Amino acid sequence: MTASRIAPVRRVTLAGVEAASRAIPVEVPVAIEYNGLGYAVMMATPVDLHDFALGFSLSERVVTTAEDVTEVEAVELAQGWLLRIQIAEHCFAPVRERIRVRVSDSGCGLCGLENLEQAVRDVPRLAPRFRLERAAVFRALGDLGTHQPLNQATGGVHAAAFCAPDGEILLAREDVGRHNAFDKLIGAMAGQGLSAASGFFLLSSRCSYELVEKAALAGGAHLVTISTATSLAVDRAIAAGMTLLSLARPDTVLLFNGEVD
Template sequence: MYDNCADVVVEKNITLFERDKCSELTDKLANEVRVALVYNGISHTVMLASPQDLEEFAIGFTLSERIVSNINEIKGIDVEHVENGIIIHIEITQRCFVDLKEHRRSMAGRTGCGLCGVAQLDDAVKPIKTVDSDAVFNMEFLSSVLATAKMKQSNFELTGATHAALGLNSKGEVIYIYEDIGRHIALDKLIGAFSRRNAEKPVAVLLTSRASFEMVQKAASAGIQILFAMSAVTALAAELAEKSNITLVGFCRNGRANVYSHSFRLQNRLAPVTTI
Protein backbone atom coordinates (compact mmCIF):
# COMPACT_ATOMS: atom_id res chain seq x y z
CA MET A 1 0.00 0.00 0.00
CA TYR A 2 2.83 2.41 0.80
CA ASP A 3 5.22 1.48 -2.00
CA ASN A 4 4.70 4.98 -3.44
CA CYS A 5 4.47 6.93 -0.20
CA ALA A 6 6.60 9.75 -1.66
CA ASP A 7 4.22 10.28 -4.60
CA VAL A 8 1.52 12.92 -4.27
CA VAL A 9 -0.56 11.43 -7.10
CA VAL A 10 -0.66 7.75 -8.01
CA GLU A 11 -2.21 5.98 -10.98
CA LYS A 12 -4.57 3.01 -10.87
CA ASN A 13 -6.18 0.99 -13.65
CA ILE A 14 -9.96 1.10 -13.34
CA THR A 15 -13.09 0.01 -15.15
CA LEU A 16 -15.37 2.86 -16.20
CA PHE A 17 -19.10 2.26 -16.55
CA GLU A 18 -20.71 5.08 -18.52
CA ARG A 19 -24.24 4.79 -19.85
CA ASP A 20 -24.26 1.54 -21.85
CA LYS A 21 -20.51 1.34 -22.30
CA CYS A 22 -17.71 -0.25 -20.31
CA SER A 23 -14.06 0.69 -20.79
CA GLU A 24 -10.69 0.25 -19.14
CA LEU A 25 -8.64 3.33 -18.31
CA THR A 26 -6.08 4.77 -15.89
CA ASP A 27 -7.30 7.07 -13.12
CA LYS A 28 -5.23 9.44 -11.00
CA LEU A 29 -5.70 9.26 -7.23
CA ALA A 30 -4.55 11.57 -4.46
CA ASN A 31 -2.11 9.68 -2.27
CA GLU A 32 -2.93 9.36 1.42
CA VAL A 33 0.05 8.56 3.61
CA ARG A 34 0.55 7.97 7.33
CA VAL A 35 2.68 10.79 8.68
CA ALA A 36 3.96 10.50 12.25
CA LEU A 37 5.04 13.59 14.16
CA VAL A 38 7.75 12.80 16.71
CA TYR A 39 8.90 15.47 19.17
CA ASN A 40 12.29 15.06 20.81
CA GLY A 41 12.14 11.32 20.16
CA ILE A 42 8.60 10.83 21.54
CA SER A 43 5.75 10.01 19.14
CA HIS A 44 2.96 12.57 19.43
CA THR A 45 0.42 11.86 16.70
CA VAL A 46 -0.14 10.14 13.35
CA MET A 47 -1.95 11.99 10.60
CA LEU A 48 -3.15 11.02 7.14
CA ALA A 49 -1.70 13.55 4.73
CA SER A 50 -0.46 14.22 1.22
CA PRO A 51 3.30 13.49 1.10
CA GLN A 52 4.49 16.93 0.05
CA ASP A 53 5.60 20.13 1.80
CA LEU A 54 6.13 18.13 4.97
CA GLU A 55 8.56 20.54 6.60
CA GLU A 56 6.00 23.31 6.20
CA PHE A 57 3.39 20.99 7.69
CA ALA A 58 5.60 20.23 10.68
CA ILE A 59 6.21 23.92 11.36
CA GLY A 60 2.58 24.91 10.85
CA PHE A 61 1.18 22.10 12.99
CA THR A 62 3.64 22.79 15.79
CA LEU A 63 2.69 26.48 15.79
CA SER A 64 -1.06 26.17 15.21
CA GLU A 65 -1.41 23.52 17.92
CA ARG A 66 0.58 25.84 20.21
CA ILE A 67 3.21 23.21 20.96
CA VAL A 68 5.60 26.13 20.62
CA SER A 69 4.79 29.83 20.76
CA ASN A 70 7.20 30.93 18.02
CA ILE A 71 9.29 29.34 15.28
CA ASN A 72 12.55 29.97 17.16
CA GLU A 73 11.49 27.26 19.62
CA ILE A 74 11.70 24.71 16.79
CA LYS A 75 15.34 23.65 16.70
CA GLY A 76 15.32 21.14 13.87
CA ILE A 77 13.16 19.07 11.50
CA ASP A 78 14.09 15.82 9.75
CA VAL A 79 11.79 13.92 7.38
CA GLU A 80 12.31 10.14 7.27
CA HIS A 81 10.62 7.85 4.75
CA VAL A 82 10.01 4.40 6.21
CA GLU A 83 8.34 1.24 4.95
CA ASN A 84 4.80 2.07 6.05
CA GLY A 85 4.78 5.86 5.86
CA ILE A 86 6.74 8.95 6.84
CA ILE A 87 8.18 10.06 10.18
CA ILE A 88 8.84 13.74 10.84
CA HIS A 89 11.32 14.22 13.67
CA ILE A 90 10.90 17.65 15.28
CA GLU A 91 13.31 18.99 17.88
CA ILE A 92 11.84 21.65 20.17
CA THR A 93 13.20 23.44 23.22
CA GLN A 94 13.25 21.54 26.48
CA ARG A 95 10.73 23.90 28.06
CA CYS A 96 8.24 23.31 25.23
CA PHE A 97 8.85 19.57 25.38
CA VAL A 98 8.11 19.46 29.10
CA ASP A 99 4.86 21.35 28.46
CA LEU A 100 3.99 18.98 25.62
CA LYS A 101 4.48 15.88 27.75
CA GLU A 102 2.04 17.31 30.28
CA HIS A 103 -0.64 17.83 27.65
CA ARG A 104 -0.07 14.89 25.31
CA ARG A 105 -3.10 13.33 23.79
CA SER A 106 -3.82 10.90 20.99
CA MET A 107 -5.01 12.67 17.84
CA ALA A 108 -4.58 9.96 15.20
CA GLY A 109 -6.45 10.30 11.92
CA ARG A 110 -7.87 13.81 12.13
CA THR A 111 -8.71 14.08 8.44
CA GLY A 112 -12.46 14.27 9.12
CA CYS A 113 -13.65 15.99 12.27
CA GLY A 114 -10.30 17.30 13.46
CA LEU A 115 -10.90 16.35 17.10
CA CYS A 116 -10.88 12.56 16.94
CA GLY A 117 -8.91 11.07 19.80
CA VAL A 118 -9.16 14.04 22.14
CA ALA A 119 -9.40 12.51 25.58
CA GLN A 120 -10.98 15.35 27.53
CA LEU A 121 -13.51 17.98 26.48
CA ASP A 122 -11.21 20.73 27.72
CA ASP A 123 -8.50 19.52 25.31
CA ALA A 124 -10.65 20.51 22.33
CA VAL A 125 -10.68 24.23 23.13
CA LYS A 126 -7.52 26.24 23.60
CA PRO A 127 -7.50 29.63 25.36
CA ILE A 128 -8.90 32.38 23.16
CA LYS A 129 -6.20 34.21 21.23
CA THR A 130 -7.09 37.53 19.61
CA VAL A 131 -5.49 38.82 16.40
CA ASP A 132 -4.54 42.34 15.33
CA SER A 133 -6.87 44.69 13.47
CA ASP A 134 -4.69 46.30 10.81
CA ALA A 135 -5.42 44.04 7.81
CA VAL A 136 -7.56 45.39 4.96
CA PHE A 137 -8.88 43.49 1.95
CA ASN A 138 -10.77 44.88 -1.05
CA MET A 139 -13.69 42.59 -1.84
CA GLU A 140 -13.51 43.58 -5.50
CA PHE A 141 -10.57 41.17 -5.73
CA LEU A 142 -12.56 38.17 -4.55
CA SER A 143 -13.88 37.01 -7.93
CA SER A 144 -10.42 37.00 -9.50
CA VAL A 145 -8.99 35.25 -6.43
CA LEU A 146 -11.56 32.46 -6.76
CA ALA A 147 -10.78 32.06 -10.47
CA THR A 148 -7.05 31.95 -9.74
CA ALA A 149 -7.59 29.44 -6.93
CA LYS A 150 -9.33 27.07 -9.32
CA MET A 151 -6.47 27.25 -11.81
CA LYS A 152 -3.70 26.80 -9.24
CA GLN A 153 -5.02 23.60 -7.61
CA SER A 154 -2.98 21.17 -9.68
CA ASN A 155 -3.55 18.15 -7.43
CA PHE A 156 -7.29 18.78 -7.28
CA GLU A 157 -7.38 19.12 -11.06
CA LEU A 158 -5.82 15.65 -11.38
CA THR A 159 -7.69 13.85 -8.60
CA GLY A 160 -10.65 15.91 -7.34
CA ALA A 161 -9.70 14.79 -3.83
CA THR A 162 -7.69 17.59 -2.23
CA HIS A 163 -8.34 20.81 -0.33
CA ALA A 164 -6.27 23.96 -0.59
CA ALA A 165 -5.28 26.91 1.58
CA LEU A 166 -4.22 30.06 -0.24
CA GLY A 167 -2.44 33.10 1.15
CA LEU A 168 -3.42 36.45 -0.39
CA ASN A 169 -1.68 39.81 -0.34
CA SER A 170 -3.35 43.23 -0.21
CA LYS A 171 -3.57 43.32 -4.03
CA GLY A 172 -5.60 40.12 -4.12
CA GLU A 173 -2.68 38.11 -5.49
CA VAL A 174 -2.12 34.50 -4.45
CA ILE A 175 1.31 34.41 -2.80
CA TYR A 176 1.02 30.92 -1.29
CA ILE A 177 -0.98 27.82 -2.13
CA TYR A 178 -0.81 24.46 -0.36
CA GLU A 179 -2.91 21.40 -1.14
CA ASP A 180 -3.59 18.33 0.95
CA ILE A 181 -6.19 15.62 1.38
CA GLY A 182 -6.82 17.11 4.83
CA ARG A 183 -8.17 20.66 4.91
CA HIS A 184 -6.58 21.41 8.28
CA ILE A 185 -3.25 20.02 7.06
CA ALA A 186 -3.37 22.31 4.01
CA LEU A 187 -3.81 25.23 6.40
CA ASP A 188 -0.96 24.00 8.61
CA LYS A 189 1.32 23.86 5.55
CA LEU A 190 0.42 27.44 4.66
CA ILE A 191 1.04 28.59 8.24
CA GLY A 192 4.39 26.83 8.21
CA ALA A 193 5.39 28.57 4.98
CA PHE A 194 4.72 32.15 6.06
CA SER A 195 6.02 31.60 9.59
CA ARG A 196 9.58 31.19 8.37
CA ARG A 197 12.02 34.04 8.94
CA ASN A 198 11.60 36.93 6.47
CA ALA A 199 8.61 35.26 4.79
CA GLU A 200 5.75 37.48 3.65
CA LYS A 201 2.66 37.14 5.81
CA PRO A 202 -0.62 37.02 3.89
CA VAL A 203 -3.27 39.67 4.48
CA ALA A 204 -5.99 37.03 4.12
CA VAL A 205 -6.32 33.27 3.73
CA LEU A 206 -8.78 31.45 1.47
CA LEU A 207 -9.88 27.88 2.22
CA THR A 208 -11.46 25.76 -0.48
CA SER A 209 -13.28 23.86 2.27
CA ARG A 210 -15.71 24.74 5.05
CA ALA A 211 -14.52 26.82 7.99
CA SER A 212 -14.93 24.74 11.13
CA PHE A 213 -13.99 25.58 14.69
CA GLU A 214 -10.53 24.03 14.38
CA MET A 215 -9.72 26.02 11.25
CA VAL A 216 -10.55 29.29 12.99
CA GLN A 217 -8.58 28.22 16.07
CA LYS A 218 -5.53 27.53 13.88
CA ALA A 219 -5.98 30.88 12.14
CA ALA A 220 -6.04 32.67 15.49
CA SER A 221 -2.90 30.83 16.62
CA ALA A 222 -1.12 32.03 13.47
CA GLY A 223 -2.39 35.61 13.66
CA ILE A 224 -4.50 35.35 10.49
CA GLN A 225 -6.93 38.28 10.53
CA ILE A 226 -9.15 37.50 7.52
CA LEU A 227 -10.33 33.96 6.76
CA PHE A 228 -12.34 33.22 3.61
CA ALA A 229 -14.02 29.85 3.04
CA MET A 230 -15.53 28.69 -0.23
CA SER A 231 -17.95 26.48 1.68
CA ALA A 232 -19.99 26.81 4.87
CA VAL A 233 -19.11 28.18 8.29
CA THR A 234 -20.10 26.34 11.46
CA ALA A 235 -21.78 28.05 14.39
CA LEU A 236 -18.88 27.37 16.73
CA ALA A 237 -16.42 28.71 14.15
CA ALA A 238 -18.39 31.95 13.85
CA GLU A 239 -18.49 32.29 17.63
CA LEU A 240 -14.76 31.76 17.95
CA ALA A 241 -14.03 34.19 15.10
CA GLU A 242 -16.06 36.86 16.89
CA LYS A 243 -14.12 36.33 20.12
CA SER A 244 -10.75 36.09 18.35
CA ASN A 245 -11.28 39.31 16.34
CA ILE A 246 -11.08 37.38 13.05
CA THR A 247 -13.01 38.46 9.96
CA LEU A 248 -14.72 35.23 8.90
CA VAL A 249 -16.34 34.98 5.47
CA GLY A 250 -18.11 31.92 4.09
CA PHE A 251 -19.78 30.76 0.87
CA CYS A 252 -17.29 32.71 -1.25
CA ARG A 253 -18.51 31.87 -4.72
CA ASN A 254 -20.28 33.27 -7.79
CA GLY A 255 -19.74 36.92 -6.90
CA ARG A 256 -21.14 36.74 -3.38
CA ALA A 257 -20.05 35.98 0.17
CA ASN A 258 -21.45 35.87 3.70
CA VAL A 259 -19.56 37.88 6.33
CA TYR A 260 -19.99 36.34 9.79
CA SER A 261 -17.76 38.55 11.94
CA HIS A 262 -15.75 41.77 12.03
CA SER A 263 -16.55 43.13 8.57
CA PHE A 264 -14.57 46.34 9.25
CA ARG A 265 -11.51 44.89 7.48
CA LEU A 266 -13.40 44.49 4.18
CA GLN A 267 -13.51 47.47 1.83
CA ASN A 268 -15.67 48.22 -1.22
CA ARG A 269 -17.93 45.30 -0.47
CA LEU A 270 -19.93 44.52 -3.56
CA ALA A 271 -23.57 43.46 -3.48
CA PRO A 272 -24.78 40.90 -2.71
CA VAL A 273 -22.16 40.43 0.03
CA THR A 274 -24.20 39.61 3.12
CA THR A 275 -23.34 40.39 6.73
CA ILE A 276 -24.73 37.69 9.00
Protein backbone atom coordinates (compact mmCIF):
# COMPACT_ATOMS: atom_id res chain seq x y z
CA MET A 1 0.00 0.00 0.00
CA THR A 2 1.21 3.47 -0.81
CA ALA A 3 -0.24 6.85 0.06
CA SER A 4 1.51 8.98 -2.56
CA ARG A 5 3.47 8.88 -5.77
CA ILE A 6 5.84 11.24 -7.52
CA ALA A 7 4.43 12.90 -10.64
CA PRO A 8 6.49 14.80 -13.22
CA VAL A 9 5.14 18.33 -13.54
CA ARG A 10 6.11 21.67 -15.04
CA ARG A 11 6.20 24.67 -12.76
CA VAL A 12 4.36 27.54 -14.44
CA THR A 13 4.98 31.18 -13.53
CA LEU A 14 4.51 34.40 -15.43
CA ALA A 15 8.23 34.20 -16.22
CA GLY A 16 8.04 30.81 -17.90
CA VAL A 17 7.80 27.03 -17.47
CA GLU A 18 10.36 24.69 -15.91
CA ALA A 19 10.51 20.96 -15.22
CA ALA A 20 9.83 19.78 -11.66
CA SER A 21 8.27 16.92 -9.71
CA ARG A 22 5.60 16.70 -7.04
CA ALA A 23 4.28 14.09 -4.63
CA ILE A 24 0.54 13.57 -5.17
CA PRO A 25 -1.89 11.54 -3.05
CA VAL A 26 -2.92 8.17 -4.43
CA GLU A 27 -6.65 7.77 -5.10
CA VAL A 28 -8.13 4.38 -6.03
CA PRO A 29 -11.57 2.74 -5.93
CA VAL A 30 -12.09 0.63 -2.81
CA ALA A 31 -14.99 -1.82 -2.97
CA ILE A 32 -16.63 -2.72 0.34
CA GLU A 33 -18.21 -6.12 0.78
CA TYR A 34 -20.11 -7.47 3.81
CA ASN A 35 -20.32 -11.20 4.30
CA GLY A 36 -19.79 -11.76 0.59
CA LEU A 37 -22.26 -9.12 -0.69
CA GLY A 38 -21.11 -5.90 -2.38
CA TYR A 39 -22.16 -2.77 -0.50
CA ALA A 40 -20.37 0.30 -1.90
CA VAL A 41 -17.36 1.62 -3.78
CA MET A 42 -15.49 4.52 -2.24
CA MET A 43 -12.59 6.51 -3.64
CA ALA A 44 -9.80 6.47 -1.07
CA THR A 45 -6.07 6.48 -0.40
CA PRO A 46 -5.11 2.81 0.01
CA VAL A 47 -3.48 2.94 3.44
CA ASP A 48 -4.93 2.04 6.84
CA LEU A 49 -7.65 0.10 5.04
CA HIS A 50 -8.50 -2.00 8.08
CA ASP A 51 -9.15 1.20 10.03
CA PHE A 52 -11.22 2.47 7.10
CA ALA A 53 -13.27 -0.73 7.06
CA LEU A 54 -14.10 -0.42 10.74
CA GLY A 55 -14.74 3.32 10.71
CA PHE A 56 -16.92 3.10 7.61
CA SER A 57 -18.93 0.27 9.15
CA LEU A 58 -19.52 2.26 12.32
CA SER A 59 -20.31 5.58 10.63
CA GLU A 60 -22.67 3.86 8.17
CA ARG A 61 -24.38 2.20 11.16
CA VAL A 62 -23.78 -1.19 9.65
CA VAL A 63 -22.45 -2.20 13.07
CA THR A 64 -22.80 -0.61 16.47
CA THR A 65 -19.58 -1.81 18.11
CA ALA A 66 -16.11 -2.77 16.92
CA GLU A 67 -16.75 -6.29 18.14
CA ASP A 68 -19.46 -6.70 15.49
CA VAL A 69 -16.71 -6.70 12.84
CA THR A 70 -15.20 -10.17 13.09
CA GLU A 71 -12.74 -10.09 10.18
CA VAL A 72 -11.35 -7.69 7.56
CA GLU A 73 -9.38 -8.77 4.52
CA ALA A 74 -7.93 -6.18 2.13
CA VAL A 75 -7.34 -7.61 -1.34
CA GLU A 76 -5.51 -5.70 -4.07
CA LEU A 77 -6.99 -6.17 -7.55
CA ALA A 78 -6.06 -4.72 -10.92
CA GLN A 79 -8.84 -2.13 -10.68
CA GLY A 80 -8.31 -1.15 -7.04
CA TRP A 81 -8.88 -2.73 -3.64
CA LEU A 82 -11.58 -4.97 -2.23
CA LEU A 83 -12.39 -4.92 1.47
CA ARG A 84 -13.96 -8.21 2.50
CA ILE A 85 -15.61 -7.47 5.84
CA GLN A 86 -17.23 -10.14 7.97
CA ILE A 87 -19.81 -8.89 10.45
CA ALA A 88 -21.94 -10.55 13.10
CA GLU A 89 -25.06 -12.24 11.77
CA HIS A 90 -27.42 -10.03 13.79
CA CYS A 91 -25.96 -7.00 11.93
CA PHE A 92 -26.15 -8.58 8.50
CA ALA A 93 -29.93 -8.82 8.02
CA PRO A 94 -30.38 -5.02 7.75
CA VAL A 95 -27.39 -4.84 5.39
CA ARG A 96 -28.87 -7.51 3.15
CA GLU A 97 -32.16 -5.61 2.99
CA ARG A 98 -30.40 -2.32 2.26
CA ILE A 99 -28.52 -3.93 -0.63
CA ARG A 100 -31.72 -5.52 -1.97
CA VAL A 101 -33.55 -2.19 -2.00
CA ARG A 102 -30.60 -0.39 -3.57
CA VAL A 103 -30.30 -2.93 -6.39
CA SER A 104 -34.04 -2.86 -7.14
CA ASP A 105 -34.04 0.94 -7.15
CA SER A 106 -30.97 1.47 -9.31
CA GLY A 107 -30.69 -1.65 -11.43
CA CYS A 108 -26.91 -1.56 -11.08
CA GLY A 109 -24.56 -4.29 -9.92
CA LEU A 110 -23.16 -4.06 -6.42
CA CYS A 111 -20.61 -6.81 -6.38
CA GLY A 112 -16.85 -6.56 -5.87
CA LEU A 113 -15.03 -6.77 -9.19
CA GLU A 114 -17.91 -5.36 -11.25
CA ASN A 115 -18.04 -2.33 -8.98
CA LEU A 116 -14.35 -1.62 -9.37
CA GLU A 117 -14.63 -1.84 -13.14
CA GLN A 118 -17.63 0.48 -13.15
CA ALA A 119 -15.99 2.98 -10.80
CA VAL A 120 -13.43 4.10 -13.40
CA ARG A 121 -15.18 4.28 -16.76
CA ASP A 122 -13.88 5.59 -20.06
CA VAL A 123 -13.72 9.36 -20.46
CA PRO A 124 -14.17 11.14 -23.81
CA ARG A 125 -11.00 12.16 -25.64
CA LEU A 126 -10.93 15.94 -25.88
CA ALA A 127 -9.67 18.18 -28.67
CA PRO A 128 -8.69 21.56 -27.17
CA ARG A 129 -9.73 24.55 -29.29
CA PHE A 130 -7.00 26.79 -27.87
CA ARG A 131 -3.82 26.66 -25.82
CA LEU A 132 -4.16 27.97 -22.28
CA GLU A 133 -2.06 31.04 -21.50
CA ARG A 134 -0.24 31.57 -18.22
CA ALA A 135 -1.44 35.15 -17.89
CA ALA A 136 -5.07 34.01 -18.25
CA VAL A 137 -4.70 31.47 -15.45
CA PHE A 138 -3.23 34.01 -13.05
CA ARG A 139 -5.83 36.62 -13.99
CA ALA A 140 -8.66 34.20 -13.15
CA LEU A 141 -6.99 33.20 -9.89
CA GLY A 142 -6.69 36.82 -8.88
CA ASP A 143 -10.36 37.53 -9.62
CA LEU A 144 -11.92 34.37 -8.15
CA GLY A 145 -12.49 35.87 -4.70
CA THR A 146 -14.76 38.57 -6.10
CA HIS A 147 -17.05 35.83 -7.43
CA GLN A 148 -17.39 34.11 -4.03
CA PRO A 149 -19.86 36.21 -2.01
CA LEU A 150 -21.07 33.24 0.04
CA ASN A 151 -17.52 32.25 0.91
CA GLN A 152 -16.69 35.83 1.84
CA ALA A 153 -19.63 35.77 4.25
CA THR A 154 -19.03 32.29 5.67
CA GLY A 155 -15.47 31.21 4.87
CA GLY A 156 -16.71 27.68 4.31
CA VAL A 157 -17.80 27.00 0.72
CA HIS A 158 -16.22 25.96 -2.56
CA ALA A 159 -16.39 27.78 -5.86
CA ALA A 160 -16.43 26.56 -9.45
CA ALA A 161 -15.85 29.11 -12.20
CA PHE A 162 -15.89 29.12 -15.98
CA CYS A 163 -13.38 31.45 -17.57
CA ALA A 164 -12.85 32.88 -21.03
CA PRO A 165 -9.53 32.09 -22.76
CA ASP A 166 -8.17 35.46 -21.58
CA GLY A 167 -8.97 34.63 -17.93
CA GLU A 168 -12.15 36.66 -17.51
CA ILE A 169 -14.52 34.80 -15.18
CA LEU A 170 -17.79 34.48 -17.06
CA LEU A 171 -19.80 32.45 -14.54
CA ALA A 172 -19.32 31.05 -11.04
CA ARG A 173 -21.28 29.00 -8.55
CA GLU A 174 -20.74 28.16 -4.85
CA ASP A 175 -21.66 25.28 -2.58
CA VAL A 176 -20.45 23.60 0.60
CA GLY A 177 -19.62 20.58 -1.58
CA ARG A 178 -16.96 20.86 -4.28
CA HIS A 179 -18.84 18.40 -6.49
CA ASN A 180 -22.08 20.31 -5.97
CA ALA A 181 -20.49 23.63 -6.90
CA PHE A 182 -19.18 22.15 -10.13
CA ASP A 183 -22.52 20.52 -10.94
CA LYS A 184 -24.24 23.87 -10.39
CA LEU A 185 -21.79 25.57 -12.73
CA ILE A 186 -22.21 22.95 -15.45
CA GLY A 187 -25.98 23.23 -15.14
CA ALA A 188 -25.88 27.03 -15.33
CA MET A 189 -23.66 26.86 -18.40
CA ALA A 190 -26.03 24.42 -20.07
CA GLY A 191 -28.96 26.71 -19.30
CA GLN A 192 -27.15 29.70 -20.82
CA GLY A 193 -25.77 27.83 -23.81
CA LEU A 194 -22.13 28.29 -22.79
CA SER A 195 -19.79 25.74 -24.37
CA ALA A 196 -17.17 24.34 -22.00
CA ALA A 197 -14.80 23.98 -24.94
CA SER A 198 -14.72 27.76 -25.35
CA GLY A 199 -12.89 28.44 -22.06
CA PHE A 200 -11.46 26.79 -18.97
CA PHE A 201 -12.68 25.66 -15.55
CA LEU A 202 -11.26 26.99 -12.27
CA LEU A 203 -12.13 25.16 -9.07
CA SER A 204 -11.31 26.19 -5.50
CA SER A 205 -10.96 22.58 -4.39
CA ARG A 206 -8.70 19.56 -4.49
CA CYS A 207 -8.80 17.85 -7.88
CA SER A 208 -10.09 14.29 -7.54
CA TYR A 209 -10.89 12.02 -10.44
CA GLU A 210 -14.63 12.84 -10.34
CA LEU A 211 -13.96 16.50 -11.08
CA VAL A 212 -11.78 15.60 -14.06
CA GLU A 213 -14.57 13.33 -15.33
CA LYS A 214 -17.21 16.04 -14.83
CA ALA A 215 -15.06 18.49 -16.79
CA ALA A 216 -14.43 15.98 -19.57
CA LEU A 217 -18.08 14.96 -19.86
CA ALA A 218 -19.01 18.66 -20.07
CA GLY A 219 -16.52 19.05 -22.93
CA GLY A 220 -13.99 21.17 -21.02
CA ALA A 221 -10.41 20.53 -22.14
CA HIS A 222 -8.73 22.78 -19.55
CA LEU A 223 -9.03 22.46 -15.75
CA VAL A 224 -7.29 24.48 -13.04
CA THR A 225 -7.67 23.67 -9.33
CA ILE A 226 -6.38 25.52 -6.30
CA SER A 227 -5.50 22.41 -4.31
CA THR A 228 -3.55 19.39 -5.51
CA ALA A 229 -4.57 16.69 -7.96
CA THR A 230 -4.76 13.05 -6.94
CA SER A 231 -2.99 10.27 -8.82
CA LEU A 232 -6.20 9.07 -10.44
CA ALA A 233 -7.16 12.62 -11.44
CA VAL A 234 -3.86 12.97 -13.28
CA ASP A 235 -4.32 9.60 -14.97
CA ARG A 236 -7.84 10.52 -16.07
CA ALA A 237 -6.71 13.91 -17.38
CA ILE A 238 -4.00 12.21 -19.45
CA ALA A 239 -6.55 9.71 -20.78
CA ALA A 240 -8.87 12.55 -21.77
CA GLY A 241 -6.15 14.73 -23.27
CA MET A 242 -7.04 17.44 -20.77
CA THR A 243 -4.77 20.30 -19.73
CA LEU A 244 -4.60 19.98 -15.94
CA LEU A 245 -3.04 22.55 -13.63
CA SER A 246 -3.22 22.23 -9.83
CA LEU A 247 -1.82 23.76 -6.65
CA ALA A 248 -2.61 27.12 -8.18
CA ARG A 249 -1.21 30.10 -6.28
CA PRO A 250 -1.05 33.81 -7.18
CA ASP A 251 2.46 33.42 -8.62
CA THR A 252 2.86 29.73 -9.51
CA VAL A 253 0.87 26.70 -10.60
CA LEU A 254 1.88 23.11 -11.43
CA LEU A 255 1.14 21.72 -14.88
CA PHE A 256 0.35 17.99 -14.61
CA ASN A 257 -0.71 17.44 -18.21
CA GLY A 258 -1.01 19.38 -21.45
CA GLU A 259 0.70 22.56 -22.63
CA VAL A 260 0.47 26.25 -21.78
CA ASP A 261 1.79 29.40 -23.43
